[in-house]
Amino acid sequence: MSSFHLVGSLSPSIGNLTFLRELNIQDNNFHGMIPEEVGRLFRLQYLRFANNSFEGELPLNITGCLELSILDLRGTRLIGGIRDDLSTLSKLYALSLSSNNFSGSIPPSLGNISSLQIFSISRNNLGGNIPSEICRLSNLHVLELSSNKLLGAVPPQLYNISTLQIFSITNNLLSGQFPVTVGLTLPNLTLFLADLNLFFGSIPTTLANASGLIKISIGDNSLTGSIPQNLGSLRELQELYLSENSFTGEIPSTIGDISELQILVLEQNMLTGNIPVSLSNCSNLQGFTVSQNRLSGALPKELLGLSSLSLGLLLAQNQFTGSLPSEVGNLKNLVSLDISENKLSGEIPTSIDGCEMLEYLRLKGNFLEGSVPSTLGELISIQVIDLSQNNLSEQIPASLAKLKFISTLNLSYNMLEGEVPMDGIFANSSAFSALGNGKLCGGIKALNLSSCPKPTKKKAKLSTPITKKLKTTITFYLCSRKTESEALSYAELYDSTNGFSSENLIGEGKYGSVYKGVLKPGEQMVAVKVLKLHQHGAHKSFLAECVALRNIRHRNLVKIITSCSSLDFKHNDFKALIFEYVPNGSLENWLHPSSAEEEGQSLMKLQLIQRLNIAIDIASALDYLHNHCGTPIIHCDLKPSNILLGDDFCALVSDFGLAKFLSPIEGKPHQHQSSSVAIRGTVGYVAPEYGMGGEVSTQGDVYSYGILLLELFTGKRPTDSMFTEDFSLHSYVKMALPHQVMEIVDPKISKEAESIPGIITKTSKGGSILKSTLHVIHPDVIYVILKNPIWKGRKIDKSKKMG
Numbered sequence: 001m002s003s004f005h006l007v008g009s010l011s012p013s014i015g016n017l018t019f020l021r022e023l024n025i026q027d028n029n030f031h032g033m034i035p036e037e038v039g040r041l042f043r044l045q046y047l048r049f050a051n052n053s054f055e056g057e058l059p060l061n062i063t064g065c066l067e068l069s070i071l072d073l074r075g076t077r078l079i080g081g082i083r084d085d086l087s088t089l090s091k092l093y094a095l096s097l098s099s100n101n102f103s104g105s106i107p108p109s110l111g112n113i114s115s116l117q118i119f120s121i122s123r124n125n126l127g128g129n130i131p132s133e134i135c136r137l138s139n140l141h142v143l144e145l146s147s148n149k150l151l152g153a154v155p156p157q158l159y160n161i162s163t164l165q166i167f168s169i170t171n172n173l174l175s176g177q178f179p180v181t182v183g184l185t186l187p188n189l190t191l192f193l194a195d196l197n198l199f200f201g202s203i204p205t206t207l208a209n210a211s212g213l214i215k216i217s218i219g220d221n222s223l224t225g226s227i228p229q230n231l232g233s234l235r236e237l238q239e240l241y242l243s244e245n246s247f248t249g250e251i252p253s254t255i256g257d258i259s260e261l262q263i264l265v266l267e268q269n270m271l272t273g274n275i276p277v278s279l280s281n282c283s284n285l286q287g288f289t290v291s292q293n294r295l296s297g298a299l300p301k302e303l304l305g306l307s308s309l310s311l312g313l314l315l316a317q318n319q320f321t322g323s324l325p326s327e328v329g330n331l332k333n334l335v336s337l338d339i340s341e342n343k344l345s346g347e348i349p350t351s352i353d354g355c356e357m358l359e360y361l362r363l364k365g366n367f368l369e370g371s372v373p374s375t376l377g378e379l380i381s382i383q384v385i386d387l388s389q390n391n392l393s394e395q396i397p398a399s400l401a402k403l404k405f406i407s408t409l410n411l412s413y414n415m416l417e418g419e420v421p422m423d424g425i426f427a428n429s430s431a432f433s434a435l436g437n438g439k440l441c442g443g444i445k446a447l448n449l450s451s452c453p454k455p456t457k458k459k460a461k462l463s464t465p466i467t468k469k470l471k472t473t474i475t476f477y478l479c480s481r482k483t484e485s486e487a488l489s490y491a492e493l494y495d496s497t498n499g500f501s502s503e504n505l506i507g508e509g510k511y512g513s514v515y516k517g518v519l520k521p522g523e524q525m526v527a528v529k530v531l532k533l534h535q536h537g538a539h540k541s542f543l544a545e546c547v548a549l550r551n552i553r554h555r556n557l558v559k560i561i562t563s564c565s566s567l568d569f570k571h572n573d574f575k576a577l578i579f580e581y582v583p584n585g586s587l588e589n590w591l592h593p594s595s596a597e598e599e600g601q602s603l604m605k606l607q608l609i610q611r612l613n614i615a616i617d618i619a620s621a622l623d624y625l626h627n628h629c630g631t632p633i634i635h636c637d638l639k640p641s642n643i644l645l646g647d648d649f650c651a652l653v654s655d656f657g658l659a660k661f662l663s664p665i666e667g668k669p670h671q672h673q674s675s676s677v678a679i680r681g682t683v684g685y686v687a688p689e690y691g692m693g694g695e696v697s698t699q700g701d702v703y704s705y706g707i708l709l710l711e712l713f714t715g716k717r718p719t720d721s722m723f724t725e726d727f728s729l730h731s732y733v734k735m736a737l738p739h740q741v742m743e744i745v746d747p748k749i750s751k752e753a754e755s756i757p758g759i760i761t762k763t764s765k766g767g768s769i770l771k772s773t774l775h776v777i778h779p780d781v782i783y784v785i786l787k788n789p790i791w792k793g794r795k796i797d798k799s800k801k802m803g
Helices: 012-016 036-040 060-064 084-088 108-112 132-136 156-160 205-209 229-233 253-257 277-281 326-330 350-354 374-378 398-402 464-483 490-496 538-549 587-591 595-600 608-627 698-714 729-736 747-755 769-776 781-786
Strands: 007-009 022-024 029-033 046-048 053-055 070-072 079-081 094-096 101-104 118-120 125-128 142-144 149-153 166-168 173-176 191-193 198-201 215-217 239-241 263-265 287-289 294-298 312-314 319-322 336-338 343-347 360-362 367-371 384-386 391-394 408-410 415-420 439-442 505-508 512-519 524-531 560-567 573-580 643-645 651-653 660-665 668-674
Touching (some): 012 036, 060 084, 084 108, 108 132, 132 156, 205 229, 229 253, 326 350, 490 512, 490 560, 490 573, 538 573, 587 698, 608 643, 698 729
Parallel strands (some): 007 029, 022 046, 046 070, 070 094, 079 101, 101 125, 118 142, 125 149, 149 173, 166 191, 191 215, 215 239, 263 287, 287 312, 319 343, 360 384, 391 415, 415 439
Antiparallel strands (some): 512 524, 560 573
């Protein structure tokens, strides 16, 4: 019963189910006390209550479940102490009590559970020392003690549990030095997490002997010495966090040998020397920060050409010299670039517009000169630009006014001159700053700048054709500006959705939750997609959707109204997309309604004709995306839950979070190559060649469309339990053709199918929908709509009601 959205309290009658061996109600919303009667379940082996809203303490009788192997109470809001008598559960394999409000100390008796392999008590209010008895857990694989108030030294014997793979003691008050033999005695470590403590001394060189390490995080301590050269031998290492210590010396060039490295954080130390060029060998590097050190020299152009950099390149508060290399334009996936407070000179390269995903650009406090590049206006995702305290000159480019998501533009203390634009970011005096530029004029009144001198009137007139063209261009620009919606604040969205209440929740996905809302003052109904920014990939999903939807318009695509990129009331990052509200929900809910939906709408079924029209609508949308919107767009996640149904059951393709763009192949204008070879679709709908490393292409969407059609007319999901690796939805339909078609048609439309010749049953001219679909899974989708006789001319009056 996990993730069933269940609410209410857990009945004491649960104790009567003494035959139970597994009780799994995790990821629901149960509240109240955990009934003592749970202790009667003497056969119970697996108890999973994680992520609910219980209250009170651990039930006294829980120790009656003597067969328990797994006790998982993570995130259940329990209070009180961790009970000593849990040690009587001698068969425990996993004890997970993280993310609660337990207080007191760790019971030493827990060291008697010799079978324990997973011990997780992170994110509680536990204090005192780590009891030495815990070191008796010789089979322990996972030890998670992070985010408590533990203090003192770590018992030395704890570093001798050779089976440990995950060692997490982050965010406590622990002190002492790491043993010089740590990598020898813990050879199986994959995660070594000890940041936010009071450790001192140096990094033991033996740590490199734990060759399976994936993540090392020992930042925010009082560690000293140099970074060991032999860390470069950790070829599996993906994340290395050494920030906020007192490390000295140079960044080891051997770090460039760590081919799997994704994140390298070295900020707030006392490192010197250059950035090693060898870091450019880390082809998977996504984030690199060395801010607040004593590094010097030129910025390696090889590093700035590393297209894998996406999370951030943060080099602020060092002593870097030279120019900003033009290779910076190769950082097409980078979100944050900060080289503030260095000694850079020269001009800002115009190639900066290649950083198409950039949100934060900070170059303040250098010696940059020349003009502000007009190409900055092409950074469609940018939110913050800070070029203050440089030697920039000439006029402010008007192109910056068209940036839709920008919230801060700081051009203060330069040598800029000329007229300040008045629209876009320049219309907000709290978001735009140009102090200390004595030759600027104009702008809005709040800037308190002097008026610009009026231009000298000239009698000469533009030729008539040019004048007409100029007027047309200006008129078009002004009209398009008027139609742009302003970004909404977090507070407005919070109010419109009743505080993002569960009652307003209408959809849930991997990267976001969708809420129904009402925007004031016009009482406009909207759908608010709130991104789950903690989810890896959510940020890119947000940008992909923004980029995909900003310039496309089609009757069968969901319409975006605006966006929100802000901070919530707790000052956490918040991103949301606001769409027109689509009243009839998703195609998924109509094809496979839950029991609750069927009770609420007894006639919740789609007629055959409506299904046919929906199929045509989706094909029309794909045809537009692939062939008629400039740069072809591949949706990459076509499935029923991403198809919304409007008032008249017009189908709207939604969720462009995985969308990819194609770029023309040189010399072949009618062919395209993918901008990426990585793809994550949905199991059952994703094209098989993607799983074998094939490039993203329009053919993948057409495959998904074909599977969706089969589901539309059979009512069977491709992931239905009846299907196996050797027997798919595709083969299920193929086996029924041509004589047993009616046996596989969705029972909800079988009578209609029999009464309309030529739609499902085979005809002499056109074949059938299902037979046709088996052949359209890979041709260009435009032929499915325009050339196939099954679809041609079949658009039916949508005024027909549900039956």
